[in-house]
Amino acid sequence: MKELNPLLHSQLRLAVMSILMNVEEADFVYLKEKTESTAGNLSVQLDKLLSAGYISVEKGMAGKRPRTICSITPAGRNAFEEYVEALKSYLNL
Amino acid sequence: MEDKKLTEKESLEVITSMIARTKFRYLGNANILLMWGYLAVFCSIPVWILLAATQQNVWNWLWFAIPVIGMLLTPIMARREKRTDGAVTYSDKITSHLWSIFGVSEIVLTFICLGFSLIGGIKCWTAMMVYTLIAAPFAEIAQGLIVKEKSLTWGGIVGLAIGMVSVCCVTGKIPLLASWFMPLFILFWVVMMIVPGHIINHKAKKG
Known part of the structure; x- marks a missing residue:
């Protein structure tokens, strides 16, 4: 049985990846709201996903406020699909 | 939500x-659609009056x-909406x-x-109107089907019928x-953009 990717096998990181699989891009506030997480925790998990090359992060300005936009990379998409495949085998789906 | 390890079932x-939280993201407001609809209507009315009153084709330049x-x-309004939405879905992009x-x-x-007008002296401006009356409804029907908004689909179908006539x-x-023809043209914009726009905004307000 294939091992589950430890980077994705965490509640918040998996939630972020699931959202980003479903949208073209999402900003930090949107991710925080949908995952019901704290800003600090979300920021740490986004950094981990960014370091793994699973997401890309673009920092910009929305009017006078800073805005962080995240999107999934092809490597992240592959990792997520492999994770789901592995999950299916664990759950006998 | 925390950074905790999960069981397979929890994953x-x-x-x-x-997926469910992002899937049911609402279509958003239809202010851009309404802007185009009202702009077309409020531009068509004076052109209609001026053409009927003076019989001078020069007023057709007002269409521009x-x-x-x-x-x-549009870009100003789109930038503002993008800022408040927080996410861009595939259907948004399409x-x-x-x-x-x-x-x-x-x-x-x-x-x-x-080019036809300046080089060959051929007046083919009607092509623009015909093209608009056919292509815009197709875009709207497609949008309605993508975002599953019936008011857009039906608005587009009625618009297309007017276009075909x-x-x-x-x-x-x-x-x-x-x-x-001018009342028909105004009706085209009303059914295509103003009615669906208000329906979408009403739904957005209701949440």
Whole structure:
């Protein structure tokens, strides 16, 4: 049985990846709201996903406020699909 | 939500719950649609009155106010909406590209018509109107089907019917007189953009 990717096998990181699989891009506030997480925790998990090359992060300005936009990379998409495949085998789906 | 390890079953629950939260993201407001609809209507009314009152074709130049004002306002409004939405979905991107292609094709057609007029002295401006009345409804029907919004789909279908009648009139050389065609043209924008726009905004307010 294939091992589950430890980077994705965490509640918040998996939630972020699931959202980003479903949208073209999402900003930090949107991710925080949908995952019901704290800003600090979300920021740490986004950094981990960014370091793994699973997401890309673009920092910009929305009017006078800073805005962080995240999107999934092809490597992240592959990792997520492999994770789901592995999950299916664990759950006998 | 925390950074905790999950069981396989919990993983599946996280994935399905996050997909559900993003899947039912609302279509958003329809202010851009309403802007184009009202712009077209409020531009058509004075052109109708001026054409009927003076019989001077020069007033047809006022039609260019629609693309000029619309293309100036659209990016400003779109940027503001993007800022408040927080996420861009695939359907957002597809529909945005769809309308961009329509907009660019209208600009190209304008230059083609201008070229015909300046080089060959051929007046083919009716092509612009016919093209708008056919292509815009198709874009709207496609958008309605993508975002599953019936008011857009039905608005587009009625608009397309008006467009097809107009094409038959043009090819059958029936003159598109201001007395009957202008009200039909105004109705086109009302059913295509104003009615669906208000329906979508009403739904957005209700949440």
